[in-house]
Amino acid sequence: MKTIGIVGLGVMGASFAQRAKALGYRVLGIDLDPDTIEYAVMRGMVDKGSTDASILLDQCDIVLLALYPRQMQKWLLRYQHDMNPGTLILEISGVKSNVTQPAQALLRDDLELLSIHPMCGRESRGIEFADPAIFDQANFIIIPQPSNSTNAIVFTSAFAKELGCKNVSVLSVEEHDRMIGFLSQLTHVIAVALMNTHENSHLVEYTGDSFRDLTRIAKINEDMWTELFLLNKDILLDEIDQFAASVQQFRDLLVREDVDAMKSAMVQSTARRKKFDR
Amino acid sequence: MKTIGIVGLGVMGASFAQRAKALGYRVLGIDLDPDTIEYAVMRGMVDKGSTDASILLDQCDIVLLALYPRQMQKWLLRYQHDMNPGTLILEISGVKSNVTQPAQALLRDDLELLSIHPMCGRESRGIEFADPAIFDQANFIIIPQPSNSTNAIVFTSAFAKELGCKNVSVLSVEEHDRMIGFLSQLTHVIAVALMNTHENSHLVEYTGDSFRDLTRIAKINEDMWTELFLLNKDILLDEIDQFAASVQQFRDLLVREDVDAMKSAMVQSTARRKKFDR
Structure with a gap:
């Protein structure tokens, strides 16, 4: 034993x-x-x-x-x-x-x-x-x-x-930290930023599962995650920038009312997400 | 009956x-x-x-x-x-x-x-x-x-x-559409944008629950949601902009390594999220 x-x-x-x-x-x-x-x-x-x-x-x-x-x-x-x-x-x-x-x-x-x-x-x-x-x-x-x-x-x-x-x-260490920068650290930054976007406590009685799912990890151990973010700073900044660019790209499609491109983006995200089903 | x-x-x-x-x-x-x-x-x-x-x-x-x-x-x-x-x-x-x-x-x-x-x-x-x-x-x-x-x-x-x-x-109609723009439409835009940030199928075997939670709604009915986004375009654009600003604000803290402000942002998101627990 x-x-x-x-x-x-x-x-x-x-x-x-x-x-x-x-x-x-x-x-x-x-x-x-x-x-x-x-x-x-x-x-x-x-x-x-x-x-x-x-x-x-x-x-x-x-x-x-x-x-x-x-x-x-x-x-x-x-x-x-x-x-x-x-x-x-x-x-x-x-x-x-x-x-x-x-x-x-x-x-x-x-x-x-x-x-x-x-x-x-x-x-x-x-x-x-x-x-x-x-x-x-x-x-x-x-x-x-x-x-x-x-x-x-x-x-x-x-x-x-x-x-x-x-x-x-x-x-490898490098592969691990790049993967973590995207899958784990970027997702926590998004959840925190979404929760902090504006005051929202009045919305509790209206919310559905989407918002709850996207913000579950906005409840976060601030001491540990601040440490983790700083230890992986360069990779995390790069992942944030790539994500921000992806948001802006979708925003531009909406501004132009480019229906076909909006649908293509959603078809792509749907196909990609299916691979992550358990 | x-x-x-x-x-x-x-x-x-x-x-x-x-x-x-x-x-x-x-x-x-x-x-x-x-x-x-x-x-x-x-x-x-x-x-x-x-x-x-x-x-x-x-x-x-x-x-x-x-x-x-x-x-x-x-x-x-x-x-x-x-x-x-x-x-x-x-x-x-x-x-x-x-x-x-x-x-x-x-x-x-x-x-x-x-x-x-x-x-x-x-x-x-x-x-x-x-x-x-x-x-x-x-x-x-x-x-x-x-x-x-x-x-x-x-x-x-x-x-x-x-x-x-x-x-x-x-x-009211106005309150409803503003609420939906934030809680539902913005969250779907984020999930789609995150899933489309870059190629990621090689990450399936490493992922934890965070990424799965944030991208569940990236599987999306492209016909219906494109229609919904266009019908609420002005509000949704405004919510995207507020969210993007919130991401950039957190990014700036990380660039400056402002530990106290990063922790404050996480303490705020944690307190806000607790109200949304079922």
Whole structure:
């Protein structure tokens, strides 16, 4: 029976903990907040928990870091010496370019750090929103570095499937951050911008599903996402510009009342969207 | 037992038919397509159906028009003489400014036309996507004109509740079209523009829920929505411009790395979005 230490029992970390425990892993929870530890232990999300990583890390075969990206380096500098040689560290930060390589650079030679990104989550933060069902049918991405072993990649692929994820795929850091800039970061910018377009609370009793769907992710963890946007700034700015140009292009068709071109744009979006149906 | 004639057995009309039949109304279906009529009759969605409105209309207490907005005037000119005096006609077109008043102007004095808008639907077209559950918890709007009777408004309000709708509210034509321009039309423009931003089929295996949510309505009936956008052109252009400005404003914050202002924008969007939770 393998022991997994989960560092950071937020929505993601605690969801991992619950699912891993259900799968039969021994799960140890680490968080700075004693109330969060108590919550996790009381509800049986973890087998044991502590605010002090150093007393649990030497029991772990695998350590999953579910921290804000900018905390990761600091955490590794402080706690990597408490881990056993051969410990596999998984990290789930939402961007990789300015995160993975610096972390690899400071790592002990006898530890292994593998970057992963399960494409799921919740718009609310905190352990009380944890839900192991987020992994069901989710896409799961592995972002390997030259230092990663085949063993670690094989274990992690199988672990992703155990968690309930549907597709497990591999991307380079650059491919990952470009993909995330479009699929995840741009969509959050759109949702925030739409929600902030103008005052709209008087519209609640009239709304349908469209507006609710487009703004679900406008409920956003401002600390984490500001960090993620800045770490992927150049790519995100480029994606925003391409999207803004696409909006303007459609606007021009409407101004000119170009019925055929408007319909073509909708036929194209319909065809493209069909590929994304589950 | 009242008899309702439903004209146009698309997604909306056929969903109305199914729910009305379950509620105990006698339901007559009218559609230009004989296959659609056969489908509706075979599946018990309607008690009777015909491609010829004139043979069914004199049996109806209520006639619900679920037609494309530009077809409505033509249909009324052709068939209103087949209805009994006192028939209540409900119409559900997605914009009202350039639709409701012209239709009222041509109507027989002894018929009553009341504009309604149930805020629900499906992104796919056609009777096979009909689903009476779309009405559950939906918002329902009545857009009365000076010619409408209290009786018709009271009946329709109660009918909306019977259908399963949650809130029934009243708006003027102008308020309705402004609201729709933002909540419904702008959101569809955004979804289409996002889906068309650049080629993206290679991203299917990486995507999470955010992108799926924001693009669900990019699967769009191009004929109907082009018509709706043109009928509400000035308002929609204004809403697109306000949204585009909101995107640019957020983009500027990212360029300047103004962390505090980025967080404030997200705190605002989060607070606003919470009001729209069901």
